Amino acid sequence: MKKTKILFYDMKDYDIEFFTKYGKNYNFEMKFLKVKLSEETAYLSRGFDVVSAFTNDDINKNTIDILAKNNIKLLAMRCAGFNNVSLKDIKNRFQVVRVPAYSPYSIAEYTVAMILAVNRKVHKAYIRTRxxxxxxNGLMGFDLYNKTVGIIGAGKIAQIxxxxxxGFGTNIIAYDPYPNYEIAKELGFEFVDLDTIYEKSDIISLNCPLTKDTKYxxxxxxxxxxxxxxILVNTGRGMLIDSVDLVEGLKDKKIGAAALDVYEEEEEYFFEDKSSQVIQDDILGRLLSFHNVLITSHQAFFTKEAVEAIxxxxxxxxxxxxxxxxxxxxxxQDNN
Structure with a gap:
């Protein structure tokens, strides 16, 4: 039986390790590329049946046109989000699939880790003692006990x-456009509107998808x-936050601390080693300069269980x- 030829873009060593291990159980011929999928690299898909891409690949109209011209039949995204895919330009020339859930525990647990780290200045203490x-001095935080945490987006990750x-004794309020009041009663939190989240919360966690309503x-x-x-925590999507306004909020001391695992212009930096280069993104550079900002490289999902599920x-x-x-x-797909 003829093997299905799959071209994987934007692969890291751990991706290759897992796909090599589990791919043995399938009738697939797999090729792994470390370059991102874009209109400059899409030509490499010629002769393949399926292309697989990741969260920061640039799948715009020109990229899509090349994939379609090369007779790609399926685009398999290795992530939940697909806001980097211009669906309206595909026009059913090929299908798109995704991984809607992998390990909600990984992201929920990491969110708590970021809250604790930025509140208790663990990242600063680590550097000092080294x-x-x-x-x-300067490392004082506050007890989480009896503080109000506002959760924006009350899906599976947020519920965990x-x-x-x-368990920390916090008071939880949440906003979701489709509130599940049964879950709220079961878990002991209250649904409120966004203004109440902003006004009442000591900590705000963003756990919602990027849509036209949630952008910025x-x-x-x-x-x-x-x-x-x-304290503002974002393990959702970078464009949930207007980064310029965030910088101003930090400068004005309105925002006491920010913990960001995502950034709106992350595709040039996150998942890559840029340690020998000057950061050209002025806003990212400014955020990195704040002592009360913790930025990590979109790693909230990154556990063995999650990568295995993906x-x-x-x-x-x-x-x-x-x-x-x-x-x-x-x-x-949007055919309009």
């Missing part, structure tokens, strides 16, 4: 996060409604497509 400085935060929802207007000294789901998505089975993880 340099022989054992002073604790809420369970963990309840954290901006100068919403920041002005927040408590002085609020690998297997991606392979199963491709297998279902090849065998003409219903695609349970298909991404609907």
């Amino acid at each position: 340099e022989g400085n054992f002073s604790i 996060l809420i369970k963990i935060l309840k 929802m954290i901006n100068r207007t919403s920041i002005n409604k927040m408590k002085d000294g609020v 690998t297997v789901t991606t392979l199963e998505n491709i297998k279902d497509f090849i065998e003409n089975k219903p695609l349970k993880n298909i991404v609907p």
Whole structure:
């Protein structure tokens, strides 16, 4: 039986390790590329049946046109989000699938880690003691007990996060456009509107997808409604926050600290080693200069269990497509 030829873009060593291990169970011929998928690299897909891409690949109209010209039948995204895919330009020339869920525990647990780290200045203490400085001046945080945490987006990840935060004795309020009041009663939190989240929360965690309604929802207007000294945590999507307004909020000391695992212009930097280069992104450079900002490289998902789930789901998505089975993880396309 002829093997299905799959070209994987934007692969890291750990990706190759997992796909090599699990790919042995499938009738696939796999080629791994470390370059991102873009209109400059899409030509490499010629002769392949399926292309697999990741969260920061540039899948615009020109990229899509090249993939279609090369007779690509399926684009298999190895992530939940697909805002980097111009679906309206595909026009059903090929199908798109994704990995809607892998390990919600990984992101929920990491969110708590970021809250603790930025509140108790763990990242600063680590650097100090490595340099022989054992002073604790400037490292004071606050008890999480009895503080109010506002959760924006109350899906699976947020529900696990809420369970963990309840263990600290926090008060939880949440906003979601489709509130599940049964879950709220079960987990012991309250649904409120966004203004209440901004006004009442000591800590705000963004756990929602990027949509036209949520893009730049954290901006100068919403920041002005927040408590002085609020901690802002984003493990969702970079464009949920207007980074220029975030910088101003930090300078004005309206925002007490920010913990960011995502950034709106991250594709040039995150997942890459730029340690020998000057950061050209002025806003990112400014954020990195704040002592009360913790930035990590989109690693909240990064556990063994999550990468394993991403690998297997991606392979199963491709297998279902090849065998003409219903695609349970298909991404609907906009034909307008």
